[in-house]
Amino acid sequence: MSLKGPVPQPGILDIDPYVPGESAAPGGIKPIKLSSNETPLGPSAKAIAAFKAEADHLERYPDGGATALRKAIGERYGLNPDRIVCGAGSDELISIITHAYVGPGDEVVYAEHGFLMYKLATLACGGIPKPVKEKALTADVDAMLAAVTPKTKIVFLANPNNPTGTYIPHDEVRRLHKGLPGNVILVLDAAYSEYVRRNDYEAGVELVASSDNVVMMRTFSKIYGLAALRLGWAYCPAGIADVMNRTRGPFNVSSPAIAAGIAALADRNHVEEAVAHNDRWLPWVEAECRKLGLDVTPSVGNFLLIHFPTAEGKDASAADAFLKSRGIILRRVAAYGLAQCLRMTIGTEDDNRKVIAALTEFVGRK
Numbered sequence: 001m002s003l004k005g006p007v008p009q010p011g012i013l014d015i016d017p018y019v020p021g022e023s024a025a026p027g028g029i030k031p032i033k034l035s036s037n038e039t040p041l042g043p044s045a046k047a048i049a050a051f052k053a054e055a056d057h058l059e060r061y062p063d064g065g066a067t068a069l070r071k072a073i074g075e076r077y078g079l080n081p082d083r084i085v086c087g088a089g090s091d092e093l094i095s096i097i098t099h100a101y102v103g104p105g106d107e108v109v110y111a112e113h114g115f116l117m118y119k120l121a122t123l124a125c126g127g128i129p130k131p132v133k134e135k136a137l138t139a140d141v142d143a144m145l146a147a148v149t150p151k152t153k154i155v156f157l158a159n160p161n162n163p164t165g166t167y168i169p170h171d172e173v174r175r176l177h178k179g180l181p182g183n184v185i186l187v188l189d190a191a192y193s194e195y196v197r198r199n200d201y202e203a204g205v206e207l208v209a210s211s212d213n214v215v216m217m218r219t220f221s222k223i224y225g226l227a228a229l230r231l232g233w234a235y236c237p238a239g240i241a242d243v244m245n246r247t248r249g250p251f252n253v254s255s256p257a258i259a260a261g262i263a264a265l266a267d268r269n270h271v272e273e274a275v276a277h278n279d280r281w282l283p284w285v286e287a288e289c290r291k292l293g294l295d296v297t298p299s300v301g302n303f304l305l306i307h308f309p310t311a312e313g314k315d316a317s318a319a320d321a322f323l324k325s326r327g328i329i330l331r332r333v334a335a336y337g338l339a340q341c342l343r344m345t346i347g348t349e350d351d352n353r354k355v356i357a358a359l360t361e362f363v364g365r366k
């Protein structure tokens with residue numbers, strides 16, 4: 001692509017801007033939006049109240065260090081607040097760390113169906129994205145290690161991964177870390193960790209605590225239901241926290257987000273309800289899809305990857321159009337190399353039943 005006028009840094013014009021999940025259905029129907037892995041339960045009422053209370057002080061800058069929020073996160077998870085860096089969503093944290101450590105020609109490794117922001121952040125720095133083949137839509141540790149070269153600066157691992165919903169057990173994460181040179185950062189993106197119900201899974205707290213090159217990222221956008229406020233955090237080795245604090249915007253997290261985040265963390269019941277809801281409906285949707293003859297990738301997150309046949313009229317694109325005509329918006333994931341799949345966020349009971357009813361109609365069409 002050529003542009004008139006000033007020329008940006010190399011790599012930037014190679015970026016296809018991130019396309020968020022759609023939110024509008026045709027014909028002005030109120031949509032059932034299951035395209036962005038948002039929680040069907042909404043945020044805690046306490047978080048909403050804390051957010052509203054901030055409206056009285058909008059003339060003030062936020063606390064640039066998000067001190068109270070880092071303290072609350074530290075208490076909740078037993079972490080040292082000095083090693084926590086908050087950001088405007090984990091998207092911003094991915095961007096901050098990549099800008100700080102990746103320069104032109106440097107390489108960034110991630111699994112081939114890994115979260116798209118890893119590629120976009122790398123290109124924005126003039127770096128070279130190195131997607132690595134997966135096995136059964138799951139990150140392949142050996143292949144990722146084999147892709148590391150002297151130019152590699154960061155390895156990103158979304159665990160569980162979006163959009164596949166798959167995860168690797170903690171032993172495998174440790175093996176990945178062990179195989180990396182000490183100058184390569186392993187970023188464990190644990191955006192969906194609260195939903196995972198597996199004994200062999202860990203978000204990565206201990207690995208961060210016991211090494212100099214592992215960072216764990218978390219978000220308030222998913223189970224806490226605060227996606228609109230843009231709030232995430234990273235738990236880092238002291239040296240990396242220092243670097244991220246030097247390069248982030250001085251007021252990158254707003255006061256309403258800080259207040260809502262603190263209140264959300266304190267409302268443990270709300271999080272438990274969200275987990276229980278997911279535990280109930282994730283297996284149900286998966287089983288119903290299978291009854292319809294649709295393959296589903298087993299997921300440990302709050303979403304499912306549904307596979308469609310390739311036949312015209314039966315494929316993911318046709319399914320997407322059909323569902324939209326019923327006011328149901330799932331996520332096309334062709335940008336992830338999964339053109340024959342749709343990703344569905346687990347919704348309310350009513351949403352889930354409506355999707356299955358619509359898919360039943362779609363699959364049964366002649």
Ligand SMILES: Cc1ncc(COP(=O)(O)O)c(C=O)c1O
Binds near residue numbers: 036
């Ligand atoms: C794996 C993963 N990481 C990070 C994010 C970004 O979350 P945030 O809203 O905190 O920027 C998402 C959002 O979809 C995600 O799926």
